[in-house]
Amino acid sequence: MPSVYDLKPRFQALLRPVVNVLAHAGITANQVTIAAVILSFIGGALIVWQPNAAWSLLILPLVLFLRMGLNAIDGMLAREHAQQSKLGAILNELGDVVADAALYLPLALLSNILPALVVLVVLLATVSEMMGxxxxxxxxxxxxxxxxxxxxxxxxxxxxxxxxxxxxxxxAWVNWLLMVVVLLLLVTIINRAKGALKEVIQSKS
Incomplete structure (x- = not known):
């Protein structure tokens, strides 16, 4: 099924000059990973502080975009500049789910939103990454x-x-959107489980 993830190669190509500069400056992939998590906590804290303010809501897409860039950069630093490590793999996986929780859980504080839907989105997002x-x-x-x-x-x-x-x-469109995200997360979990099992079966045939 189509995913925004399919655009990743093009996004990486745009970031490669920045990655090269950071590598030459001595910036490591792990430092970038940690920076993305810290940025997420700051963004989430600002939403908690003023959950219904327009400016705090506008911060979320900005932080998400910056975080997406940082996530691409840390992976490219690791792969293309010989910075891969066991610690980096741990930080990368944990950082993603922790950053998601830090950014998305504060949305439960918005007026008229169903908090349970936000919590369910974060929970299923964690399960989907765990399945991967x-x-x-x-x-x-x-x-x-x-x-x-x-x-x-x-x-x-x-x-x-x-x-x-x-x-x-x-x-009501906000809660309906969250419901759709929940349903698509369930599909994602199933797709990742099926993909893994299919790969294992093909490798043994």
Missing amino acids: VVAVQIGAKRQYQGPMGKSDRAFWLGAMALALGLGTPFG
Whole structure:
């Protein structure tokens, strides 16, 4: 199924000059990973402080975009500049789910939103990333299937916050959007499980 993740190669190509500059400056992939998590906590804290203010909602898409760039940069530093490490792999996987929780859970404080839906989105997002990692334990590659991977979540939740921050009236559409995200996260978990199992079966045939 199509995913925003499919655009990653083009995004990486745009960032490569920046990555080269950072590598020559001695910046490491792990430092960039940690910076992305810290940025997420700052963004989430600002939303907690003023959950219904337009400016705090507009911060979310900005932070998500910057975080997406940092996530691409840390991976490129690791792969293209010989910075891959076991610690880096741990920080990368943990950083993603922690940063998601830090950024998205504060949305539960918005007026008229169903907090349970926000919590469910964060929970299923964590499970979907765990499913991608668990694939490695059964002999498959890390799974990244959509339709609601990390980049897709950032796109839809960022678009929601942008619309609200720009003055779009809060309505039932917000909770319906969250319900759709929940359903697509369930599909994502299933797709990643099926992809891992299919890969293992093909490798043994």
